[in-house]
Amino acid sequence: MLLQLWKQFRDSRVGRSVFRVGVPASNLERAQAAVSSFLLHFQPAKVNRRTLQFSATLGLGLISLYLFIILTVTGVLLMFYYVPSTNQAYQDMKDLEFVVTAGLVLRNMHRWAAHLMVISVLLHLCRVFYTAAYKAPREFNWLVGVCLLLLTLGLSFTGYLLPWDQLAFWAITVGTSIAAYAPVVGEKLKFLLLGGNVVGQSALLRFYVLHVVVLPLAALFLMAVHLWRVRKDGGLAQPGEAEPAQTVVGLAELPQNKTYGLMELARGTTPAVGVQPEEEVFTWPNLVFREMLLFLGVTALVLVLAIFWNAPLEELANPVHPPNPAKAPWYFLGLQELVAHSAFWGGVVVPALIVVALVMLPYLDRKRVGIGVWFARERKLAVTIFTVCLVAATVLTLVGSAFRGPNWALQVPWKPLAIEER
């Protein structure tokens, strides 16, 4: 009955105005669907067979996008109950946990998806590095990606303060103190971030506005650019890819005595040219179904995490009594570990060097080798340097998060040190 009704609607005048193609049955309709549907047109009508291989990308970019969608949906729902006030915020968290229907699960989903997104974005960066997918013509998209990584960290960091518990309060106190170590502007930056000298009401409001409006909009915009560029730069980086052609013809090269269609202004080959037809498959259903499956998988993972593990909520923030040890969010613990040895190196030099190195990477490493290949032999030096940095960062983060106990003394995670008063 319902199916009949649906079919009737789809074949009606209204239905046909909404769904131009319907469920495609022929190859022609498959191509038409990809071109004429808003949600599908982000992708080309046909993609390379290799794009479908999970091992080519591990789906990490898409996973990050899905996590962002989950975070947006759960975050908007949480906003209906949350008031960014130092008097009420913590109470609202308790309400979400114990009073609001499904509030606990939504908050858990939001928290775990946020952690997962930091991880998936970092892994996505590693994937793009190890497959040399940042080389021409994709240098700028790598840059956009670096900005998105920073935005992801910013989103996670600003969200950290909102529960207004001890964990939140002291993580932000430590985090903003690290920011204050920046030369010249450091103290001003901290004042600007906090809207005052201490982590208080103005800081909470500022972090809230950044978290729910400013940073998500910026991330959304950059994600759109990022995805658009993936298509314009020829889709997934493929081994044996041709040298990128200049995509726009200079005006001087064109005779001035005739008018031009848009197609004549574009130069170079589209990604499909030079590719054998048998290497290409239709986006619908091959790619679209795999993407949907991945979305299902990511949602299921977040849901399972949210059902079995609760997001931490410690006691109400107390500016007088820091927990011992006070720790920044885990992705900053590598930096905090360095800061524990030298504030200047950990707080200023190393983070600045990391960002500068990431920004300059595609413009320094220009040799066209190993594109689309994992750990290409010809890139031994680059791969080694990156891996060493990666291992160092991982070890520092691990030490900072699991091996540091009270008074920042070394401990083993399975035998935590007791807090002793001196």
Added chain:
Amino acid sequence: MNSTVNNEPNRRDFVQLVSGWCATLFALAASGAAAARFMMPNVLYEADRRYRALKPDDYPEGATFLPDARLFVLRKGNSFRAVSAVCTHLGCTVLHNNDGNGFHCPCHGSQFNENAAVTGGPAPKPLPWYLMTLTRDGRLMIDASQEVKPDKYLVV
């Protein structure tokens, strides 16, 4: 309009171009500066940085921690001083050493001597000493917005 045909800018085009760009850049810079200044609050609704403590005789010899103000009042005979308890490293609260000399931070192990100078650990600066005065009704007043040298005592 002649210029657009032969593509050679004349003086008028140049003046228009330069003044147009100057105006645009000025407008952008001014809006940017105003927005940045807007984000710097002029009034802070934080706790008063001047803290009214108890009368001098209410404090024992040695160091007393005042949790509300996050500072220590140090008494030696009838001389008083006040030092911040906020670690200059990452903002944790420092503790007074049990032997009565100096301070240490529980978070990252910074050490400070009895004059709050750094003797160990990652802290980049000494703990600041604050101006201490006597109010008219004979209570101690500590002004955390005014730093003093460690050898400045309030003698009662």
